[in-house]
Amino acid sequence: MSPSDPSIDFQASPNPLIRPEPRVLPPEYPGAARYAEEEVDAVVRVVRNRSPFRYYGPRLGGEVARLEDEFACFLASSPGGTWPANSPFRVTAVNSGTGALEVALDALGVGAGDEVLVQGFLWISSISAIVRQRAIPVLVDSDATLNLDPDEIRRRIGPKTRVIMPVPMLGGCARIGRLAETVRTVNAERARQGLPPVRILEDCAQSMGAHAYGIPGSVEPTAPEGIHRVGTFGDVGIFSLQINKNITAGEGGLIVTRDPDLARRIDALHNAGYARGKAPPVNWYGDEPVGWGHGRRLGEMQGAVARVQLRRLDEILAAMRRGHDSIERHLRSLGLKTRARADADDPGDTGYYCQFHLPDRGEDDAGRILRGRRIADALREFGLRPWFLHDFEVHVYYNIEPLVGRWPLAGGGPWPSGDASGDPRYAYARGTLPKLDRLLTSTIGIHVPSTLSGTEEAYIRQALSWVISTETDR
Numbered sequence: 001m002s003p004s005d006p007s008i009d010f011q012a013s014p015n016p017l018i019r020p021e022p023r024v025l026p027p028e029y030p031g032a033a034r035y036a037e038e039e040v041d042a043v044v045r046v047v048r049n050r051s052p053f054r055y056y057g058p059r060l061g062g063e064v065a066r067l068e069d070e071f072a073c074f075l076a077s078s079p080g081g082t083w084p085a086n087s088p089f090r091v092t093a094v095n096s097g098t099g100a101l102e103v104a105l106d107a108l109g110v111g112a113g114d115e116v117l118v119q120g121f122l123w124i125s126s127i128s129a130i131v132r133q134r135a136i137p138v139l140v141d142s143d144a145t146l147n148l149d150p151d152e153i154r155r156r157i158g159p160k161t162r163v164i165m166p167v168p169m170l171g172g173c174a175r176i177g178r179l180a181e182t183v184r185t186v187n188a189e190r191a192r193q194g195l196p197p198v199r200i201l202e203d204c205a206q207s208m209g210a211h212a213y214g215i216p217g218s219v220e221p222t223a224p225e226g227i228h229r230v231g232t233f234g235d236v237g238i239f240s241l242q243i244n245k246n247i248t249a250g251e252g253g254l255i256v257t258r259d260p261d262l263a264r265r266i267d268a269l270h271n272a273g274y275a276r277g278k279a280p281p282v283n284w285y286g287d288e289p290v291g292w293g294h295g296r297r298l299g300e301m302q303g304a305v306a307r308v309q310l311r312r313l314d315e316i317l318a319a320m321r322r323g324h325d326s327i328e329r330h331l332r333s334l335g336l337k338t339r340a341r342a343d344a345d346d347p348g349d350t351g352y353y354c355q356f357h358l359p360d361r362g363e364d365d366a367g368r369i370l371r372g373r374r375i376a377d378a379l380r381e382f383g384l385r386p387w388f389l390h391d392f393e394v395h396v397y398y399n400i401e402p403l404v405g406r407w408p409l410a411g412g413g414p415w416p417s418g419d420a421s422g423d424p425r426y427a428y429a430r431g432t433l434p435k436l437d438r439l440l441t442s443t444i445g446i447h448v449p450s451t452l453s454g455t456e457e458a459y460i461r462q463a464l465s466w467v468i469s470t471e472t473d474r
Helices: 037-049 063-075 097-107 124-132 150-156 176-193 260-269 300-333 365-380 434-440 454-471
Strands: 090-094 115-119 136-140 161-165 199-203 211-214 226-229 236-240 253-257 353-357 386-388 443-447
Touching (some): 063 090, 090 097, 090 260, 097 124, 097 236, 097 260, 253 260, 300 454, 365 386, 365 443, 365 454
Parallel strands (some): 115 136, 115 161, 199 236
Antiparallel strands (some): 353 443
16 A cells, blocks of 8 residues: 555554554665665666766766756755756755755855854754864754744854854754844944854755755845745755755755855855866866865765655655644644644655653653653564664764764864863853753654555554553653
8 A cells, every 4th residue: 555545544543452462663764765776777877978067077967967957956945846947946966964064154154263054953964064164053942843943043152153053953944034124233233243143054964855944044135024935035045965865865965045155155165166167177177276176066866866765755755644643633632742844835845754841740860761761662672663862872962972072173272271160151061052952851753664554654653542542641
């Protein structure tokens, strides 16, 4: 049976008194799970051309260049709609999501001693990319979406703040429309004070294809109010093509901007540091030096596979959203709250990961942690691949040992020397973000495979019913 088979009753609630027999569910790799002959043909095409490098070869196919153009048109499309022929976006493909962050921060002018505001529920690369620019990460607390809280921004911004980095985690959108509105207000005040504007860098590595509501732009509106793809609200957005992501080439990244000057810098910095401004250029890598290059080029085989995968993205998203919404409804029928959506009227989350909150039983911090671990362990027995978010490895700020310890880079920095308490915003131990900390000790998430059958989805609901009914009140 297919996940969309109308004969499947997705609303039916399994009997919570029946313990299901554990079974193996499909893998949680949305793009890789859909690999087929088209991906094989794409790789073979590049190999036969003997031209795996993106800029030249015996018979260059231009796969990466086409991927950049096609992804720009995808970003300009309405969710699930036809791609337009033209796009206001400029896209540069790079060799990883981490590389995309590093190039983007460099292109935005972030350097030694600058501050970048970022949330505490993220992936370690969101932090390491900041530190490698010798900039200082400043943590901002989260709201009920588990993403950066727009209302907390003003409390953390300082004169040295250069960039705000929302990270829509696990496919769940931040309140990016409100965040952009807040930043525009802040930048109007900074302009009157003679301070440079704060820019928005959207780290959308885990949310390709998601959409949100609002007005894009960090200084002035760059598009009308409405629904827009995440990654297009700020000055720069980045995406990942790593195997866990919605589409995959194994590894890879994409950087997007509306600003032609920024696009020129990004293109130059991802390569040898030279802009290709002349027509035709004297040198393949460019003729005008912009800065020290990163060597972050994407190969043609990855570009060819990513092009095939991009055409599958809407289908993958529809399947994940269908399963996610059904499982969320079932969790609410069990009396549990699910992670808040940024936009209740038109939720644009990808559906990759379903998160629910355990009911408050009045325990102290240690008690909540013990209960969360116990319930996650019970779900793991049934193959649901759960995470108790407090233990979600280096997705949580206080689990990143080099951050908590403020490990220096070779040669020191980026934090000022001396007493670590000199600026209270440069704190990273647990307790720094009290709202997020409390949410993490009461939240469990499970993956939603993109290839679920109706039978497999019913099994997930039954396993949830059994564990919730037998474990939550213990």
